[in-house]
Amino acid sequence: MKKVDALEQFKNCGMSYTEMMKNCQIYSVGIRSEETRLAKNVYGNLRRHGLLDEVRPKSELGNPKVDGIPYTEILRLRKEYVQGIRTDETKKANAIYQRMLRRGWATRLKERCKGLNHENN
Numbered sequence: 001m002k003k004v005d006a007l008e009q010f011k012n013c014g015m016s017y018t019e020m021m022k023n024c025q026i027y028s029v030g031i032r033s034e035e036t037r038l039a040k041n042v043y044g045n046l047r048r049h050g051l052l053d054e055v056r057p058k059s060e061l062g063n064p065k066v067d068g069i070p071y072t073e074i075l076r077l078r079k080e081y082v083q084g085i086r087t088d089e090t091k092k093a094n095a096i097y098q099r100m101l102r103r104g105w106a107t108r109l110k111e112r113c114k115g116l117n118h119e120n121n
Contacts, residue, residue, distance in 0.1 A: 006045040010055055013042050017055055064109060067096055071109050074100075 015023065015038075023039030046052050063070045069092075077093030100109065 003049045003051065006042075006049045006051055007055070009045060010042050010051075013038055015039060015042070017057055066100060066105070066109075069093065069096065 010020075013020075015035075020039045020043055023036045024043050026033075027036035027040045043052075046055060063072055065071070066074060074093045074096055077090045078097045080087075081090035081094040
């Protein structure tokens with residue numbers, strides 16, 4: 001199968017990228033149906049030709065919010081907290097940041113925000 005054929009197959013299968021991935025997960029747990037087999041076949045062809053990134057929906061990179069506070073603002077306030085400026089805002093930002101560290105969110109948010117202009121700790 002050629003690259004063009006793999007893209008055409010994806011467009012003609014009638015599934016969105018999300019539906020295809022959901023059906024692949026269903027297939028992987030052992031539930032075989034016509035739809036899950038088709039999704040697995042289409043996924044395999046796209047992966048084989050390196051086209052998964054091309055069909056994956058693009059997400060907008062923005063400044064994510066945690067507890068209603070933008071991530072960059074949390075970093076700025078935490079920096080002040082570490083420097084010894086203890087206010088209610090900086091204490092709250094530090095608590096949020098510590099919670100993010102425990103849950104493993106801090107690394108993922110830092111990666112997600114790489115394109116944004118802000119100071120890292």
